[in-house]
Amino acid sequence: MVHGEIWTLKELFVYPNEYIYWSIQIVMYPFMTGLVAGAFVLSSLYHVFGIKELKDIARFALVFSFALLFAAPIPIVLHIQYPFRSMNVFLTPHFTSAIATFGIVFFSYGAIVASELWFLYRKHFVEVSLPLKEKKDKTLLEWIKFVIFRTLTLGVYDISEESLKRDEKAIKILAGVGIPVACFLHGYAGFIFGSVKANALWMTPLMPVIFIMSAIVSGIALCLLTYIIVMEIRKIKVKVKSLRKPWMPKLEDVKGIEMSVIRITAKYLLLFMMFAITLELLDLVFRGYTAVKHWDILRTVIYDKEFTNIFILQYGMGTLIPFIIFLVPGLTIKRAVVGLVLALMGVFMMRWNVVIGGQAFSLTLSGYMEYVMPIIPHDWETFKEGLGGAVSIFILPFALFWVFAKIFPVFGTDK
Amino acid sequence: MITRRDFIKYSMQGIAITAIPFTAMELLKPSGLLAAKDIKKIRWGFLVDTRKCVGCGMCVKACQLENEIPCDANVSRTWVERYVLLKDGRVLADSPKAARDGFISSSIEMGHGKYEDVKKEDIEKAFFVPKLCNQCENPPCVQVCPVGATYQTTDGVVLVDRKWCIGCGYCVMACPYGARFFHPVHHTAEKCNFCYHRITKGLKTACVQACPFGARLIGNINDPNDEVGRIIRTERVSVLKDEFGTKPQVYYLGLSKEVI
Numbered sequence: 065m066v067h068g069e070i071w072t073l074k075e076l077f078v079y080p081n082e083y084i085y086w087s088i089q090i091v092m093y094p095f096m097t098g099l100v101a102g103a104f105v106l107s108s109l110y111h112v113f114g115i116k117e118l119k120d121i122a123r124f125a126l127v128f129s130f131a132l133l134f135a136a137p138i139p140i141v142l143h144i145q146y147p148f149r150s151m152n153v154f155l156t157p158h159f160t161s162a163i164a165t166f167g168i169v170f171f172s173y174g175a176i177v178a179s180e181l182w183f184l185y186r187k188h189f190v191e192v193s194l195p196l197k198e199k200k201d202k203t204l205l206e207w208i209k210f211v212i213f214r215t216l217t218l219g220v221y222d223i224s225e226e227s228l229k230r231d232e233k234a235i236k237i238l239a240g241v242g243i244p245v246a247c248f249l250h251g252y253a254g255f256i257f258g259s260v261k262a263n264a265l266w267m268t269p270l271m272p273v274i275f276i277m278s279a280i281v282s283g284i285a286l287c288l289l290t291y292i293i294v295m296e297i298r299k300i301k302v303k304v305k306s307l308r309k310p311w312m313p314k315l316e317d318v319k320g321i322e323m324s325v326i327r328i329t330a331k332y333l334l335l336f337m338m339f340a341i342t343l344e345l346l347d348l349v350f351r352g353y354t355a356v357k358h359w360d361i362l363r364t365v366i367y368d369k370e371f372t373n374i375f376i377l378q379y380g381m382g383t384l385i386p387f388i389i390f391l392v393p394g395l396t397i398k399r400a401v402v403g404l405v406l407a408l409m410g411v412f413m414m415r416w417n418v419v420i421g422g423q424a425f426s427l428t429l430s431g432y433m434e435y436v437m438p439i440i441p442h443d444w445e446t447f448k449e450g451l452g453g454a455v456s457i458f459i460l461p462f463a464l465f466w467v468f469a470k471i472f473p474v475f476g477t478d479k
Numbered sequence: 480m481i482t483r484r485d486f487i488k489y490s491m492q493g494i495a496i497t498a499i500p501f502t503a504m505e506l507l508k509p510s511g512l513l514a515a516k517d518i519k520k521i522r523w524g525f526l527v528d529t530r531k532c533v534g535c536g537m538c539v540k541a542c543q544l545e546n547e548i549p550c551d552a553n554v555s556r557t558w559v560e561r562y563v564l565l566k567d568g569r570v571l572a573d574s575p576k577a578a579r580d581g582f583i584s585s586s587i588e589m590g591h592g593k594y595e596d597v598k599k600e601d602i603e604k605a606f607f608v609p610k611l612c613n614q615c616e617n618p619p620c621v622q623v624c625p626v627g628a629t630y631q632t633t634d635g636v637v638l639v640d641r642k643w644c645i646g647c648g649y650c651v652m653a654c655p656y657g658a659r660f661f662h663p664v665h666h667t668a669e670k671c672n673f674c675y676h677r678i679t680k681g682l683k684t685a686c687v688q689a690c691p692f693g694a695r696l697i698g699n700i701n702d703p704n705d706e707v708g709r710i711i712r713t714e715r716v717s718v719l720k721d722e723f724g725t726k727p728q729v730y731y732l733g734l735s736k737e738v739i
Binding site for chain 1: 571
């Protein structure tokens with residue numbers, strides 16, 4: 065069977081070679097890079113613009129952005145037919161292609177995030193490694209910890225007031241430089257689609273901007289959601305521990321979820337959501353008003369074939385409802401969680417509607433294609449290009465975050 | 480004793496002096512060399528006379544055999560489309576199995592395994608249109624390939640390097656003609672290459688050779704004595720989807736406005 069044939073249903077006149085070639089992994093790719101960029105922008109709101117209320121979540125968002133960064137290129141590697149040839153992009157980059165710059169943008173962004181993390185946690189590395197260095201009889205675990213943290217200090221043990229001030233300056237500069245790079249990283253993912261002139265739905269110069277705006281929405285939503293979940297888990301853990309061991313810190317001593325953090329972050333979420341929806345509607349209105357040759361088929365795709373995905377799931381449940389949830393005063397944690405989950409779903413559906421929706425009609429402009437996502441895999445291809453692959457990609461950053469949080473303590477401030 | 484400052488100064492002077500003769504040299508590009516040699520440039524062009532096509536599908540079969548595309552695969556480097564315009568104004572079109580077996584039934588494929596039976600008396604007009612890669616002068620597939628695995632030769636044919644293609648599918652997405660697909664065996668991007676292995680040896684493409692009605696022709700359109708070039712220059716020809724600015728090099732005679 066030809067690649068794409070198994071999950072494509074054709075209707076009316078479609079060219080023989082046309083299939084849904086870009087499936088769920090290509091939906092996951094902009095979704096994940098969007099989360100990376102969004103999380104970084106959230107952390108920069110504190111570091112660059114000095115929004116004090118976001119101090120706690122800024123650290124959290126930066127570490128999470130780093131975890132997401134590792135997961136972002138995996139969908140592409142899983143999608144391409146020759147994953148082991150992915151190095152070719154670095155060996156012979158063909159710069160007229162939007163994908164060719166991926167390596168450069170990705171690694172520069174990675175370097176910025178890694179450096180920022182280093183400056184932010186340098187003091188912590190020194191504080192962990194110095195006492196371990198002096199300790200005589202180290203256990204094996206302590207040895208491993210010592211080696212890791214000693215390496216992470218990069219041989220710099222100066223944690224004087226003066227040097228820490230310089231660190232802060234460096235963090236500010238890196239976070240400042242990082243914002244345009246993060247936007248570029250994601251904007252160019254939008255460019256990959258927006259520049260395909262063959263595709264009537266994709267081709268719009270607004271695509272990169274729409275992608276960036278919705279990316280920030282998704283990044284903020286995921287960070288806030290994870291923040292709430294992690295804080296709740298932490299609370300439960302402390303509760304259980306303090307019951308068994310009375311000398312451990314009590315629940316009252318542990319800093320819980322700060323409602324002010326949620327409220328302020330939600331404000332930014334709303335702001336970017338407004339930008340995203342305005343641009344998307346502008347695009348839709350413009351297409352309808354100009355009604356060029358391909359509008360006939362686009363109209364049937366948007367208002368008929370993909371109606372549920374676009375108007376109910378993306379605009380209705382994914383944008384309008386969270387909008388109301390965050391706008392109505394008296395925000396509670398439960399309400400915020402519902403709003404955040406819906407906002408995340410909305411952004412995911414936006415990616416879905418771009419990638420899958422863009423392939424829902426044929427180049428003949430008189431036929432349709434439907435993507436039937438493989439749910440139960442029967443081989444490697446149906447796994448990676450199906451539900452299993454998508455879920456694995458979504459779980460990966462959480463697992464990485466769990467590991468990274470052991471090295472970069474995200475809740476270090478309340479000790 | 481020489482000081483560090485002097486050492487650097489003299490070194491810089493030395494480098495500058497040695498570099499002077501090199502400025503007289505020029506970097507040579509293979510394409511520039513070729514142009515300087517004044518080789519009569521070949522530009523392969525294709526001509527399809529839709530009025531001669533009867534939809535027998537011999538071209539598709541020949542292409543699949545010649546280029547080792549498995550017969551049962553639902554993809555093809557070339558295909559034939561059938562357009563049926565009904566008296567009620569509807570336009571029906573299909574290309575079952577890329578017309579590998581020709582059009583043996585009067586029923587039109589509607590997808591989802593459904594067929595619409597068309598009565599002879601309801602038909603206003605009907606015709607066949609063979610399609611293949613347009614070997615564009617400005618190929619979007621070459622532009623978007625992230626690794627340069629697909630490229631344009633100096634004689635205008637777009638080729639794919641199967642050993643370098645990563646299989647991302649960007650070129651498949653970028654082609655407005657649906658000419659590209661993934662090879663069912665090699666799993667790399669695949670497309671018609673005007674049977675490059677044949678035309679460069681002076682042979683005709685497999686489809687041109689197989690067409691019993693002369694609906695397909697290939698030639699060097701830069702050659703003033705070439706038949707294809709002459710027809711393109713002197714007759715009323717059209718190309719597909721020229722609004723994309725791809726400058727296709729497959730020319731059509733007798734193309735109807737319904738063809739897309």
